[in-house]
Amino acid sequence: SRSLDIAVIPGDGIGQEVVAQGLKVLTAVLPPDVKLETTPYDLGAQRWHRTGETLPDAELEALKGHDAILLGAIGDPGVPSGVLERGLLLKLRFAFDHFINLRPSKLFPNTSTPLAGTPEIDFVVVREGTEGPYTGNGGSLRTGTPAEVATEVSVNTAYGVERVVRDAFERAAARPRKKLTLVHKNNVLVYAGHLWKNVFDRVAQEYPQVTTDYLHVDAATIFFVTQPERFDVIVTDNLFGDILTDLAAAVTGGIGLAASGNINPTGAFPSMFEPVHGSAPDIAGTGKADPTATILSVALLLRHLGFDAEAARIEEAVSADLAGRDGTFRTTDEIGDALAVRVAS
Amino acid sequence: SRSLDIAVIPGDGIGQEVVAQGLKVLTAVLPPDVKLETTPYDLGAQRWHRTGETLPDAELEALKGHDAILLGAIGDPGVPSGVLERGLLLKLRFAFDHFINLRPSKLFPNTSTPLAGTPEIDFVVVREGTEGPYTGNGGSLRTGTPAEVATEVSVNTAYGVERVVRDAFERAAARPRKKLTLVHKNNVLVYAGHLWKNVFDRVAQEYPQVTTDYLHVDAATIFFVTQPERFDVIVTDNLFGDILTDLAAAVTGGIGLAASGNINPTGAFPSMFEPVHGSAPDIAGTGKADPTATILSVALLLRHLGFDAEAARIEEAVSADLAGRDGTFRTTDEIGDALAVRVAS
Ligand SMILES: CC(C)[C@H](C(=O)O)[C@@H](O)C(=O)O
Ligand SMILES: CC(C)[C@H](C(=O)O)[C@@H](O)C(=O)O
Numbered sequence: 001s002r003s004l005d006i007a008v009i010p011g012d013g014i015g016q017e018v019v020a021q022g023l024k025v026l027t028a029v030l031p032p033d034v035k036l037e038t039t040p041y042d043l044g045a046q047r048w049h050r051t052g053e054t055l056p057d058a059e060l061e062a063l064k065g066h067d068a069i070l071l072g073a074i075g076d077p078g079v080p081s082g083v084l085e086r087g088l089l090l091k092l093r094f095a096f097d098h099f100i101n102l103r104p105s106k107l108f109p110n111t112s113t114p115l116a117g118t119p120e121i122d123f124v125v126v127r128e129g130t131e132g133p134y135t136g137n138g139g140s141l142r143t144g145t146p147a148e149v150a151t152e153v154s155v156n157t158a159y160g161v162e163r164v165v166r167d168a169f170e171r172a173a174a175r176p177r178k179k180l181t182l183v184h185k186n187n188v189l190v191y192a193g194h195l196w197k198n199v200f201d202r203v204a205q206e207y208p209q210v211t212t213d214y215l216h217v218d219a220a221t222i223f224f225v226t227q228p229e230r231f232d233v234i235v236t237d238n239l240f241g242d243i244l245t246d247l248a249a250a251v252t253g254g255i256g257l258a259a260s261g262n263i264n265p266t267g268a269f270p271s272m273f274e275p276v277h278g279s280a281p282d283i284a285g286t287g288k289a290d291p292t293a294t295i296l297s298v299a300l301l302l303r304h305l306g307f308d309a310e311a312a313r314i315e316e317a318v319s320a321d322l323a324g325r326d327g328t329f330r331t332t333d334e335i336g337d338a339l340a341v342r343v344a345s
Numbered sequence: 346s347r348s349l350d351i352a353v354i355p356g357d358g359i360g361q362e363v364v365a366q367g368l369k370v371l372t373a374v375l376p377p378d379v380k381l382e383t384t385p386y387d388l389g390a391q392r393w394h395r396t397g398e399t400l401p402d403a404e405l406e407a408l409k410g411h412d413a414i415l416l417g418a419i420g421d422p423g424v425p426s427g428v429l430e431r432g433l434l435l436k437l438r439f440a441f442d443h444f445i446n447l448r449p450s451k452l453f454p455n456t457s458t459p460l461a462g463t464p465e466i467d468f469v470v471v472r473e474g475t476e477g478p479y480t481g482n483g484g485s486l487r488t489g490t491p492a493e494v495a496t497e498v499s500v501n502t503a504y505g506v507e508r509v510v511r512d513a514f515e516r517a518a519a520r521p522r523k524k525l526t527l528v529h530k531n532n533v534l535v536y537a538g539h540l541w542k543n544v545f546d547r548v549a550q551e552y553p554q555v556t557t558d559y560l561h562v563d564a565a566t567i568f569f570v571t572q573p574e575r576f577d578v579i580v581t582d583n584l585f586g587d588i589l590t591d592l593a594a595a596v597t598g599g600i601g602l603a604a605s606g607n608i609n610p611t612g613a614f615p616s617m618f619e620p621v622h623g624s625a626p627d628i629a630g631t632g633k634a635d636p637t638a639t640i641l642s643v644a645l646l647l648r649h650l651g652f653d654a655e656a657a658r659i660e661e662a663v664s665a666d667l668a669g670r671d672g673t674f675r676t677t678d679e680i681g682d683a684l685a686v687r688v689a690s
Binding site for chain 2: 086116133149156158188195198218225
């Protein structure tokens with residue numbers, strides 16, 4: 001019989017609330033023969049306030065033993081900026097070599113977008129997850145004085161760029177439109193930009209069936225709001241991907257629907273799935289959080305582990321649920337219940 | 346009698362066409378007692394194709410002698426990416442220490458935006474122009490091999506950050522809403538981010554009348570499309586400013602209306618004014634280019650040189666012209682003519 005061993009990091013604020021719904025739907029969607037085991041990890045702002053710890057080695061080790069990780073959201077305003085991001089979230093992405101940060105953007109029917117008209121939006125951003133300006137390289141000199149110099153080093157390797165570019169070509173080749181756009185800023189960031197462009201062009205030769213193009217990141221933001229339908233698969237670096245996927249979430253119904261996967265396709269380490277949104281302390285405890293982004297992240301988790309049919313069932317349930325929304329308020333729990341019922345039937 | 350000595354770099358593609366209209370309107374708006382002198386500089390892709398030169402020292406020296414520079418657009422697809430950007434455009438910004446890259450965004454009445462509804466958009470981005478990831482620091486090792494490593498170093502100094510932050514506070518204090526938003530990514534780019542945040546918070550104490558807030562760059566892109574009315578003045582680094590101002594242009598009627606100034610407020614070097622758009626080789630020669638962005642850049646130029654009334658006349662003329670647009674096609678030249686007539690009367 002099959003089994004599924006998931007580490008769960010609910011985290012802070014609405015993280016706890018949405019993860020509960022994610023697990024509810026996960027439980028409902030799995031066939032009876034699959035044994036689901038979940039192990040909660042107490043990590044995040046609350047833990048840090050209590051103990052000063054972000055991610056102790058023992059827990060990092062223990063996390064390695066699971067099939068995948070489901071994470072809610074991390075952080076509260078009482079923690080200095082950067083402490084949990086670098087000490088927990090990015091630490092996990094780097095330690096588990098999550099080089100594919102997968103972020104699909106789809107405008108579901110009946111979902112409101114800030115854009116006029118009804119653009120057809122259905123693209124996926126393949127964001128590099130282990131390099132670029134996110135490496136933590138850099139430092140500051142004469143900190144806090146009028147003579148301070150602070151640097152951030154974007155580190156890019158052919159090794160790191162090629163593996164994410166290949167993954168993106170594979171994904172593009174498997175989609176009906178077969179189109180891949182590289183986004184960078186190679187007219188200014190010439191060293192990193194040329195590396196990305198050269199690797200991209202070289203790998204492209206192995207995928208003649210995939211149509212390719214290149215956009216500077218600034219121009220890409222324009223197309224996100226004026227012609228989002230032009231995108232199919234986008235591959236880009238860690239920082240550009242961060243920026244573009246928040247914008248993508250905004251134009252496809254908001255951050256309440258945006259799912260993501262931090263994926264290590266080799267299986268050497270567990271991959272981690274999380275909504276793009278944060279812990280939203282302002283609405284925590286009110287029942288206003290939309291668990292859909294987390295539930296869609298559970299679908300990504302399932303697909304990553306080979307449960308394709310179950311992943312599709314969740315996505316169809318979300319699509320149907322969104323189509324039925326009429327503006328009536330439903331709590332976090334009610335949305336989770338509705339989706340659990342849909343996937344079970 | 347007053348005089349105005351402008352260096353003109355029409356550049357390539359539609360650059361030539363829009364600059365002609367900018368000069369037409371400039372000539373029309375100036376009072377008879379102001380002696381206008383313009384000196385064309387043949388720089389850009391055409392020059393590079395002919396001679397291989399981007400910006401020879403003699404021309405850089407000569408440019409220093411003018412009151413200001415008006416630039417159209419630079420580049421064509423035949424020039425390798427980065428050659429003219431680094432060798433001409435950024436070289437000018439750095440050589441003339443254009444630390445204020447000023448980019449106003451205003452949704453004029455009757456102007457179409459990709460956003461639904463009719464948001465009130467009227468903000469200005471003060472983008473740092475001489476530091477950050479734009480310094481050209483970095484390099485690549487084992488270039489072109491599978492072992493390549495390419496770096497880009499974002500360099501930030503207290504000196505550089507403080508001067509742009511002060512300028513932004515001054516601008517915010519002079520506007521009715523008196524609100525300043527710092528945009529960075531200080532939860533990931535902790536060294537540069539903390540420098541920016543610390544300087545910002547320190548300078549803020551001298552401007553108690555200015556309301557301040559902070560947004561991560563990814564979150565800022567969301568608000569650009571969901572709540573653009575929340576912004577008044579934004580201060581940010583060179584790369585974030587590049588990305589945000591293209592998005593801002595997109596939501597306020599498109600890149601055809603977006604003006605910018607590369608300003609050295611000390612007057613030590615001439616400041617440079619240019620539309621945010623590029624040379625658009627695809628529409629060059631068709632008469633389709635909208636010269637409005639360049640004409641609004643002329644307004645910024647005039648205000649920078651103390652011709653406040655004339656700057657305001659151009660902005661009012663543009664506002665009136667846009668209000669009268671009914672979708673009928675007008676050529677580049679016709680729009681320039683119409684605006685020249687309006688500012689003259
Ligand atoms: C919280 C932060 C470190 C993170 C990032 O920048 O990657 C977030 O914005 C995201 O997109 O997952
Ligand atoms: C052409 C390029 C170097 C430039 C920049 O990145 O600053 C442009 O995008 C701009 O915004 O003026």
